[in-house]
Amino acid sequence: MNQIAVVRTMADLQFALREYAEQLGMSREMIDERAGLQNGYAAKLLTNPSLKGLGAVTLPLVLEALGLVLVLTPVDAELERITASLTKRREDRVTARLLSITAWYRKIGRKGAAGYVRNVHPVERKRIAARAATARWRKWRKA
Numbered sequence: 001m002n003q004i005a006v007v008r009t010m011a012d013l014q015f016a017l018r019e020y021a022e023q024l025g026m027s028r029e030m031i032d033e034r035a036g037l038q039n040g041y042a043a044k045l046l047t048n049p050s051l052k053g054l055g056a057v058t059l060p061l062v063l064e065a066l067g068l069v070l071v072l073t074p075v076d077a078e079l080e081r082i083t084a085s086l087t088k089r090r091e092d093r094v095t096a097r098l099l100s101i102t103a104w105y106r107k108i109g110r111k112g113a114a115g116y117v118r119n120v121h122p123v124e125r126k127r128i129a130a131r132a133a134t135a136r137w138r139k140w141r142k143a
Contacts, residue, residue: 001071010054017054018046020066034065 005016021031031042037058042065044051045058054062063070117125 014046014050017062031062031065035061037061
């Protein structure tokens with residue numbers, strides 16, 4: 001795989017795509033057609049300055065239309081600088097937070113159930129429970 005460009009920003013990516021399309025002799029209309037974009041959209045994407053942004057939908061379409069793939073490669077010097085300043089993630093804090101959220105949901109669930117018992121007549125609760133049980137059994141019998 002030969003390298004076409006080094007890209008660090010969206011502007012770099014748009015420039016590289018524009019230059020590569022010109023190297024191939026591919027017009028913006030041809031890119032539109034091959035990518036399945038509306039007429040004139042590639043021109044808006046690849047003009048300088050860009051009138052439209054490459055996004056999650058358009059980027060893969062334009063890359064495929066040009067016969068390209070996106071390859072990510074770490075830069076050794078940058079990677080060393082980044083890893084030197086990283087701190088290890090504290091799993092115990094995350095777990096404690098999840099447990100406190102779970103406890104909160106249990107607490108409000110109990111309050112909701114207590115309110116339900118207080119506000120719905122026992123005969124009505126029994127009728128609702130019977131209908132729910134019938135519905136559950138109906139699903140089980142179909143399966």
